Amino acid sequence: MRFVSETTANGVSERLFCLGDIPGVLWQSADATGARPLVLVGHGGGGGHKKAPMSWAHRLVACGFTVAAIDAPGCGDRLRGAADKMALADVRHRQAAGENVDPLIARLNAELARQAVTEWRAVLDELGELASGPSGYWGVSLGTTIGIPLVAAEPRISAAVLGFASGENLMEPAARITVPVEFLLQWDDDLVPRDAGLAVFDALASREKTLHVNPGQHADMPSFELDSAERFFTRHLATKHRPPSPLH
Amino acid sequence: MRFVSETTANGVSERLFCLGDIPGVLWQSADATGARPLVLVGHGGGGGHKKAPMSWAHRLVACGFTVAAIDAPGCGDRLRGAADKMALADVRHRQAAGENVDPLIARLNAELARQAVTEWRAVLDELGELASGPSGYWGVSLGTTIGIPLVAAEPRISAAVLGFASGENLMEPAARITVPVEFLLQWDDDLVPRDAGLAVFDALASREKTLHVNPGQHADMPSFELDSAERFFTRHLATKHRPPSPLH
Numbered sequence: 001m002r003f004v005s006e007t008t009a010n011g012v013s014e015r016l017f018c019l020g021d022i023p024g025v026l027w028q029s030a031d032a033t034g035a036r037p038l039v040l041v042g043h044g045g046g047g048g049h050k051k052a053p054m055s056w057a058h059r060l061v062a063c064g065f066t067v068a069a070i071d072a073p074g075c076g077d078r079l080r081g082a083a084d085k086m087a088l089a090d091v092r093h094r095q096a097a098g099e100n101v102d103p104l105i106a107r108l109n110a111e112l113a114r115q116a117v118t119e120w121r122a123v124l125d126e127l128g129e130l131a132s133g134p135s136g137y138w139g140v141s142l143g144t145t146i147g148i149p150l151v152a153a154e155p156r157i158s159a160a161v162l163g164f165a166s167g168e169n170l171m172e173p174a175a176r177i178t179v180p181v182e183f184l185l186q187w188d189d190d191l192v193p194r195d196a197g198l199a200v201f202d203a204l205a206s207r208e209k210t211l212h213v214n215p216g217q218h219a220d221m222p223s224f225e226l227d228s229a230e231r232f233f234t235r236h237l238a239t240k241h242r243p244p245s246p247l248h
Numbered sequence: 249m250r251f252v253s254e255t256t257a258n259g260v261s262e263r264l265f266c267l268g269d270i271p272g273v274l275w276q277s278a279d280a281t282g283a284r285p286l287v288l289v290g291h292g293g294g295g296g297h298k299k300a301p302m303s304w305a306h307r308l309v310a311c312g313f314t315v316a317a318i319d320a321p322g323c324g325d326r327l328r329g330a331a332d333k334m335a336l337a338d339v340r341h342r343q344a345a346g347e348n349v350d351p352l353i354a355r356l357n358a359e360l361a362r363q364a365v366t367e368w369r370a371v372l373d374e375l376g377e378l379a380s381g382p383s384g385y386w387g388v389s390l391g392t393t394i395g396i397p398l399v400a401a402e403p404r405i406s407a408a409v410l411g412f413a414s415g416e417n418l419m420e421p422a423a424r425i426t427v428p429v430e431f432l433l434q435w436d437d438d439l440v441p442r443d444a445g446l447a448v449f450d451a452l453a454s455r456e457k458t459l460h461v462n463p464g465q466h467a468d469m470p471s472f473e474l475d476s477a478e479r480f481f482t483r484h485l486a487t488k489h490r491p492p493s494p495l496h
Contacts, residue, residue: 092460111293201461202435208470211461213449222456224483228476235472 001126009219012061014054018079019126022119023077024070025050027057027132032064037237038131040120040157041069042147043138049076056138056226057100063230064238066130067132070123072146073115109145116146124156134158136233140184141165141191141218148200159236163219164189166196174203181209183233184225191218249374260309262302267374270367271325272318273298275305280312285485286379288368288405289317290395292412297324304386304474309480311478312486314378318371320364353427357393358417364394365401372404382406384481388432389413389466390441396448400424407484409477412437412466414444422451427482429457430480432473439466 005016013030029036039060043052050069058069064207074080077161087108095101114166124131137160139147151160152173160177163184181204185197201211214222253264261278264271277284291300298317305315305458322328328336335356343349372379383407387395392413399408400421408425410430433445437450449459462470 207463209463210470210472211459213459213461215457217457222458224458227479231475231479 001123012058019119019123021078022049022070024068024123025069026040027061029055029061029064029066030238031189034101035129035133036064036066036234037064037133037197039067039126039233039237040135040137040139041067042137042143042150043069043072043075043204044140045142045145046070047075048142051076054136058189058224059230060233063234065136065233068123068127068130070119072142073112073119075142077113086238092111106169109142109167113146113149113169114207119148120150121154124154131156135239136160136237137162138177138229138233140221145170148177149173151179151181159233161232163197163212164192164221166200170200171203174200175205178205178207180232180236181206183211184221185213186218186220187213187215189218249371257308258439260306267367267371268316269326270371271298272316272371274375275302275309275315276312277309277312283377283381284312284314285381285481286375286383286479287313287315287485288372288385288387289315290385290391291317291323292388292399293323293390293393295323296320296390299324301386307474307478308481311482313481316371316378318367320390321360321367323390335452354415355416357390357415361394361397361417361457365398368394368398369402372402373434379404382485384408385410385483386477386481388469393418396425397421399427399429406482409480411445411460412440412469414440414448418448420450422448423453423486426453428484429454429478430477431457431459432469433459433461434466434468435461435463441470 001017001019003017004013006032007014008074011030012130013028015026017026019052034106041053041057043050050071053069060067071078074084094104135156135158137147137151140162141164144162147160147162148170157179159180161182164186183201187194189197201209212225212228249265251263251265255262256278258279261276265274268347269462289301289305291298301317305317308315319326322393339349339352342352353395381407383404384393385399385405388410389412394408395408396418398404405427407428409430412434431449431452433440437445449457460473460476470486
C-alpha cells in the first residue's frame with residue numbers, strides 16, 4: 001500500500017493511497033493517538049466515488065472512528081477496462097432492443113461485487129494495525145451489493161449498516177451474516193421493490209438485526225439515519241475496542 | 249386535578265394525582281426550573297399500569313422532559329366496572345365456545361380507546377402550563393390502540409412513538425396523523441401480523457414517519473429502541489421548546 005498524498009482539514013487527516021490499481025482514502029483524527037475502531041465506507045452506484053461520503057466520514061472521525069474507502073471496480077478514479085466498456089455497451093444495446101436486461105445486470109453486479117470483496121479484504125490486510133480491532137462496514141445501494149458478500153466473508157467486520165439493495169445474488173451471502181446489522185429501505189424506492197428489500201432483511205441470519213423504513217425514493221434517505229448509524233457503530237464497536245483516549 | 253402524594257428518588261419527583269376517577273402520575277426533574285417539554289406515556293395491555301414504564305420515564309426526565317402517565321380504563325389501579333366485567337366474561341365464554349372473538353375484542357378496544365382519549369385530553373387541559381409547549385406521546389401495544397386516535401385528535405401532541413398494534417379501528421385515525429412518528433413492529437409478533445402492522449404504518453399521513461422492525465415476539469422490543477425514542481423526542485420537542493437550563 002502506497003500513500004500518495006496527505007491533507008488535513010477540520011482536525012481530520014485525509015490520506016489517499018493506492019494498493020495495486022485500487023485507489024483508496026483513509027480519514028483519521030489529526031490529533032488522536034492510539035488505535036480507534038475502523039469503519040469501511042462503501043460508495044453508491046451511478047458514478048459513485050470513494051470520496052462521495054466525505055462529510056459522513058468526517059462525522060465518524062469526530063465520533064472516534066478511523067474511516068477507509070476505496071473506489072469500486074470501474075467507479076470513481078478507476079478507468080473502466082475494455083471488457084467493462086463492452087459489457088456496458090452490450091447492456092445498452094439489449095435494453096434499446098427491448099430485452100429484459102435485469103438478469104444480465106444482476107450477473108455483472110455479482111462479478112463486480114466478487115472483485116470488490118477481494119479488493120476490500122486485501123486493503124484490510126494492508127491496513128494492518130488499523131484493522132486489528134473489530135471493524136464496521138457502512139454502505140447502501142451499490143455499497144450493499146458489495147457489502148453483503150463482504151460482511152459475509154470477512155470475520156474482521158463485526159457490525160454493518162446496509163440497505164437500498166435487493167436481488168437473488170444477495171440472498172445466499174445474506175444468510176451467512178450473523179453480526180449486528182442495521183438495514184435501511186426506502187418505502188417508495190424506484191429501484192428496490194418493497195418485497196425484494198424485505199426479503200434481504202429476512203434472509204440475514206443476524207440475531208440482532210433492525211430494519212429502518214422511510215418514505216421516499218432511492219435517493220431520499222433522511223439525514224437522521226446517519227445519526228442512527230453513528231450510534232449503531234458507537235454501540236457495537238467503540239465499547240469493544242476502547243481507545244486509550246476518550247471517544248468524545 | 250388533585251395531587252395525592254409526592255416522593256423523590258434519583259433526582260426525579262414523582263407525584264400521583266387524580267382527575268375525577270382517573271389516577272395518574274407526573275414525573276419531573278426535582279431540581280429543574282422552567283418549562284420542559286412534556287411526554288405522555290401510555291402503558292401496555294394485559295394488566296398494564298401507569299407506573300410500569302417508570303424507569304423509562306426516569307430516563308426521559310434525565311433527558312430534559314416532564315413525563316405524565318394515566319391508568320387506562322379498567323387498568324392499573326382502576327377497578328373494572330360491572331359492564332367491563334360482563335363484557336370480559338362474554339369474550340371468554342364465546343372464546344371457549346370456539347367463536348372468533350377478534351371483532352368483539354376490536355369493538356371493546358375501540359370503546360376503551362374512545363374513553364381513554366377523552367381522559368388524556370382532560371388531563372392535558374388540567375396540566376395547564378406543563379402542557380403549554382409541544383408535547384410528545386410514547387406508547388406501544390395498548391398504548392398505540394389508544395395513542396393513534398389520541399395523536400389524531402390532539403393538536404398539542406407534535407411527535408409520537410407508536411407500534412405493536414394493528415386493526416381496522418386504527419386505519420382511519422392513522423390517516424389523520426400528520427406529525428412525525430417513529431413506528432415499531434416486532435417481525436415475529438404473536439399478536440400483530442406483519443401485513444396488518446405494515447398497513448398501519450402505511451396509513452399514517454405524516455411526512456416524516458420511520459418504521460423500525462426488530463426480530464422477536466410482541467414482548468421482545470430491544471432496549472436500543474428506547475435510546476432511539478429518546479433521541480426522537482429530543483430532536484422534535486427539545487429544540488422547539490428550549491428550556492431555560494441546558495437539556496444535558
